[in-house]
Amino acid sequence: xxxxxxxxxxxxxxxxxxxxxxxxxxxxxxxxxxxxxxxxxxxxxxxxxxxxxxxxxxxxxxxxxxxxxxxxxxxxxxxxxxxxxxxxxxxxxxxxxxxxxxxxxxxxxxxxxxxxxxxxxxxxxxxxxxxxxxxxxxxxxxxxxxxxxxxxxxxxxxxxxxxxxxxxxxxxxxxxxxxxxxxxxxxxxxxxxxxxxxxxxxxxxxxxxxxxxxxxxxxxxxxxxxxxxxxxxxxxxxxxxxxxxxxxxxxxxxxxxxxxxxxxxxxxxxxxxxxx
Amino acid sequence: xxxxxxxxxxxxxxxxxxxxxxxxxxxxxxxxxxxxxxxxxxxxxxxxxxxxxxxxxxxxxxxxxxxxxxxxxxxxxxxxxxxxxxxxxxxxxxxxxxxxxxxxxxxxxxxxxxxxxxxxxxxxxxxxxxxxxxxxxxxxxxxxxxxxxxxxxxxxxxxxxxxxxxxxxxxxxxxxxxxxxxxxxxxxxxxxxxxxxxxxxxxxxxxxxxxxxxxxxxxxxxxxxxxxxxxxxxxxxxxxxxxxxxxxxxxxxxxxxxxxxxxxxxxxxxxxxxxxxxxxxxxxxxxxxxxxxxx
Numbered sequence: 001x002x003x004x005x006x007x008x009x010x011x012x013x014x015x016x017x018x019x020x021x022x023x024x025x026x027x028x029x030x031x032x033x034x035x036x037x038x039x040x041x042x043x044x045x046x047x048x049x050x051x052x053x054x055x056x057x058x059x060x061x062x063x064x065x066x067x068x069x070x071x072x073x074x075x076x077x078x079x080x081x082x083x084x085x086x087x088x089x090x091x092x093x094x095x096x097x098x099x100x101x102x103x104x105x106x107x108x109x110x111x112x113x114x115x116x117x118x119x120x121x122x123x124x125x126x127x128x129x130x131x132x133x134x135x136x137x138x139x140x141x142x143x144x145x146x147x148x149x150x151x152x153x154x155x156x157x158x159x160x161x162x163x164x165x166x167x168x169x170x171x172x173x174x175x176x177x178x179x180x181x182x183x184x185x186x187x188x189x190x191x192x193x194x195x196x197x198x199x200x201x202x203x204x205x206x207x208x209x210x211x212x213x214x215x216x217x218x219x220x221x222x223x224x225x226x227x228x229x230x231x232x233x234x235x236x237x238x239x240x241x242x243x244x245x246x247x248x249x250x251x252x253x254x255x256x257x258x259x260x261x262x263x264x265x266x267x268x269x270x271x272x273x274x275x276x
Numbered sequence: 277x278x279x280x281x282x283x284x285x286x287x288x289x290x291x292x293x294x295x296x297x298x299x300x301x302x303x304x305x306x307x308x309x310x311x312x313x314x315x316x317x318x319x320x321x322x323x324x325x326x327x328x329x330x331x332x333x334x335x336x337x338x339x340x341x342x343x344x345x346x347x348x349x350x351x352x353x354x355x356x357x358x359x360x361x362x363x364x365x366x367x368x369x370x371x372x373x374x375x376x377x378x379x380x381x382x383x384x385x386x387x388x389x390x391x392x393x394x395x396x397x398x399x400x401x402x403x404x405x406x407x408x409x410x411x412x413x414x415x416x417x418x419x420x421x422x423x424x425x426x427x428x429x430x431x432x433x434x435x436x437x438x439x440x441x442x443x444x445x446x447x448x449x450x451x452x453x454x455x456x457x458x459x460x461x462x463x464x465x466x467x468x469x470x471x472x473x474x475x476x477x478x479x480x481x482x483x484x485x486x487x488x489x490x491x492x493x494x495x496x497x498x499x500x501x502x503x504x505x506x507x508x509x510x511x512x513x514x515x516x517x518x519x520x521x522x523x524x525x526x527x528x529x530x531x532x533x534x535x536x537x538x539x540x541x542x543x544x545x546x547x548x549x550x551x552x553x554x555x556x557x558x559x560x561x562x563x564x565x566x567x568x569x570x571x
Contacts, residue, residue, distance in 0.1 A: 009383070016380030019373060020392070023399050023451065026410035029420060033413060043418045097295040104292035108285065118561075120296070123304055125502075126553055127509025129526050130546045131304075133533050137314055137543065138307035140324075157303045160296055189288070218403050220512055225533065235405050242409060242516055246416070254406040265401035269394055 027258065034251035042248040052252035076253065079237035086148055086223075086233060087216035090155035095209040097156070098163025102204075103197070105164075106171040121165070123158040131158065132225035139226060146228035154226045155216045162215060163208035170204025203271060210268040214261050308550075315543035325539055333544030352528070356548075359525040362439060363507035366446040367500050370454040373447070374499065378455060378462040393459070400452035408516050411445050412436075415517065437519035445513040450506060454499040461495020494564055501560045505553050525549060 034053070038046035056076065101120065105113070123131060135154045136146075144150055178200070182192040220235040227236055234257065241250055318330040337352045381392050399407065414420045415435045422432040435441045465488065473483040511526030518524070525545060532542030 012376055012380040012383070015376045016392070019377040019380075020395060022373070022448075023396065026407070026414060026448065027399070027402065029413055030406065030410045041418070043413075043416075043420070043423070097299055100292045101296040104289050108289045110289065116293075119300060119305075123300075125505060125557065127505060127526070127549055129509050129511055129529055130550050130553075131307075133529060133542060133546050134307035134311045135303065136533060137311050137539065138303070141310060153303055156299055160299060164296070189284075214401050218401075220405055235403060238405050238409075239512070239516075242405070242412070246412065250409065254403070254409055257403045258406050261401050261403055262398060265398060266394075269397065 030251055030254050030258075033248070034255045036248065036251075039248070042246070042251070052249045053256070055249055056252055056256070075232070076234075076237060079232045079234045082148060082231055083217055083234040086151050086155060087213050089148075089152045090159055090216045091209055091212045093152070094156045094159035094212050095163050095205060098160040098208060098212075099167050099201070099205050101160070101164045102167035102171055103201075106168060107176070120161050122161075124161045124165070128158075128219075128221040129225075132222040135222065136225040146226055147231045150226045150228075151223055151231060151233065154222050155219060158222070159212040159216060162211055163205075166208035166211055167201060167204045170201055170207075174200055207268050207272055210264055210271075214264050214268075217257075218261065311543045312547060314540055315547050317540050319538045319540045322537070330540065333541040334548070336541065337545065337548065355523055355528050356525055358439075358522070359508055362443055362446065362522075362524065363504050365443050366450060366507040367454075367503050369443065369447045370451055370503050371458075371496065371500065374451065374455040374458050375496075378458040378495075381459060382462045382465075396455055397452065404449060404512065407449055408445050408513055411441070411448060411517060415441050415444070436517070437521045439518070439522050441517040442514050442522050442524075445517040446507045446510060449513060450503045453502040453506070457498035457502060458492070458495045461492040461498075465491050497560060497563060501556050505556065508552065509549050 033042060035048050035050070036042060036045055037049040037051070038044050105117065105120075131154075135150070135157075139146060139150050178196050179192055182196045183189075187195070218235060219233075220239055223233050224236050224239065227233060232240070238250065238253060238257075241247065314325050315333050316329060316331050317325040318328040320326050336349060337356065339350075339353065377396075381389055381396070384392060412419075417432070417434060417436060419436070421435065425432055435444075469487055469491070470483060473487045474480075478486070509526050511524060511530050514522050514524040514527050515530075525548075529542050529545045529549070532538045532545065536542075
């Protein structure tokens, strides 16, 4: 860089560091408070403890007893289990569906293709509340009981689009040369798909599945509208807790949730960087 | 590929597209169509609808009530305007925060750039509710902000349950949506063009206005739209950081469906929201050049 740009570089650097700080300081705060021993006022630091984490897992702790918040643990575990079940089922379905669509769109041209493509991205870009209330109206109108089943169906609608986008990006970078070579050498379409296309596209599929899993675990708005009374997921459960008031154990729950999504996201991003 | 599809390829295409088409038809197109129909029906006495044409849902918002039964209530217009105002503020703030940051990242050495990009992307995957919660900790009356202000000997700021709190929350949650399209545009910016402008005697400000800004405009437009849409329809941030004081159109929709049980009115509001979003998306698609084969 020329000397003329030096003060600008310095200013940009300071701005960039501040930008990262804005992104991470709020999260770091929650982490710090999740170790706070103060039962009466969670905002005042009193000392380090792991008791909030213990109380989430239903272990008896001095703090949790003093604070008498333990009753929510059962609901929490139930909600967490629901979240994982929904995310696994919705990820499995949407990964297959979205991958098939990506393969079709990458290798075939047809007349309504641009229109179809617009339809595919709509569930991702429209405000989630619109999809949430539309699904609520639909499920109730169709006489279906709101529960884990309706949540899985609702999640598949937008997760399949995310998988489609991720796998499409992978396919766009692949080119059709190897597939054509395989066909020229006499392999049938199925063999070509299984031995040539699938191994090449696999990292994209894995990335799409990880993304779908995280988004499903994270979804609050759509789930909020189409979850039945007995089928609360983790984000909906925490949302309910927050609306009733703030309790110290929320810090610990939030941190566990954060650690969980960060590990999965980091795995996905790392996979993508490595394969490039 | 040339000519008509062979029968075999057509079968393969149909087979591959069938699952997604069924999924979208059953759980996307049909629900939206039902909602469109509901939005012009009479609200049922105990929730649900009665099959009688009744466009009051739209009339109440847009100022065309059908006379005797109901009157036009400007409060809904106010809620829409407030949602619009807060969403636009969010767009401007995130743009101002992210634009310099995008230049910073694009000028880092490659290894460090990859790390920083990873760090910027990571919060995007953090649970939304956790990220909003973090700001509840900061902004509540006994929160971190006021503790810091107290330490500095400054008067406490009562930000919780205000429009400012909602905008802060929206900005924080939507920051990655602005950063990533901006960064993609800034990274493509050819430094040689900037250098050429300077060499030809243009000042820094002139170069920015006539070279850098136009060349990064697609990224700016993309980021603005990607931030505006979720900000405009958001109800979680407003309900947690704005409480009952800051009602946005998302909260109004939620209320109509889950509390007031006036489904047609809620459906009409959702349709208006969807219409606004569709207009924006069309603008975006029309204004963005799409090279063939690039998605």
